[in-house]
Amino acid sequence: MSAVLAPRVEIRPMRHADIDQILAIEESVYPFPWTRGNFVDSMVAGYGCCAGWVAGQLFGYYVLMLALDEAHLLNVSVAEGHQGTGFGARLLRHALCEAGRGGATTLLLEVRRSNDRALTLYRHFGFQQIGVRRAYYAAEGGREDALVLRRALGEVSA
Numbered sequence: 001m002s003a004v005l006a007p008r009v010e011i012r013p014m015r016h017a018d019i020d021q022i023l024a025i026e027e028s029v030y031p032f033p034w035t036r037g038n039f040v041d042s043m044v045a046g047y048g049c050c051a052g053w054v055a056g057q058l059f060g061y062y063v064l065m066l067a068l069d070e071a072h073l074l075n076v077s078v079a080e081g082h083q084g085t086g087f088g089a090r091l092l093r094h095a096l097c098e099a100g101r102g103g104a105t106t107l108l109l110e111v112r113r114s115n116d117r118a119l120t121l122y123r124h125f126g127f128q129q130i131g132v133r134r135a136y137y138a139a140e141g142g143r144e145d146a147l148v149l150r151r152a153l154g155e156v157s158a
Contacts, residue, residue, distance in 0.1 A: 007055040009087075011094045014049035014061060016040070021058045022051065025079045032138040034075060039063070042074070048098050052091050059087045062095045071099035071153075073109040088121055096125070100153045107153055110146035112137055119147070127151045 014022070019039055026033040043049050048064035060078035064071055073095055078088045099107050110133060111118050127149040135143035 009052065009054050009059075009090060011050050011052045011091065014039070014043060014051045016043070018051050018058065018061075022061050025058065025060065025077055028080055029077055031140065047074070048095070048102070050091075050094060050098070052087060052094075054082075054087070060091050062091050064095050064098060066099065066102040066104055069103060069105045071095075071102065071104035071107045073099075073107060076109075083117070088118075089124075092121065092125055096151070096153060105153055107151050109149050110136060111149060112139075113145045113147055122149050122151075125151065 019036055022039060023033070023036060039049070042063045042065075045065075048066065049061070050064075051061045052059050058079065059082040060076070062076040063074040065074055073092075076088070076091055076095065078091065096107060107127075109122070109127070111122065113132075128151070129147050130150045131148035133146040133148060136146035137144045
């Protein structure tokens with residue numbers, strides 16, 4: 001019997017050298033993507049910016065802002081070829097742990113009302129809807145509402 005080893009997953013702080021690959025993912029998964037400036041500004045501001053790698057390939061990233069006892073997940077994205085494989089859950093779990101280590105007691109995020117895959121993931125992790133931001137996101141032919149989700153932070157294992 002032989003053992004098959006799964007590739008090692010690494011989630012580490014985002015580096016400026018990662019930005020081109022991050023932008024490639026961002027532009028492929030969003031019709032209205034963040035810009036290079038959004039990512040650089042987030043890194044300079046000291047936000048929790050992390051990139052996920054597997055077998056030397058970037059699979060996704062997140063940007064987390066901490067303010068007092070609250071964290072706000074500003075962006076979390078998984079490359080199209082890695083969606084539906086558990087990598088989004090890994091990034092989210094890592095962000096939850098980082099928020100807790102940073103002193104946050106809650107994590108907030110906005111998600112497009114139409115993003116069923118993300119909503120399923122967030123609900124699996126115990127996020128609850130606490131509001132709606134009307135016409136929050138740019139969308140083809142107009143604007144789209146964002147659902148505001150919240151999760152209390154307790155023990156989260158990475």
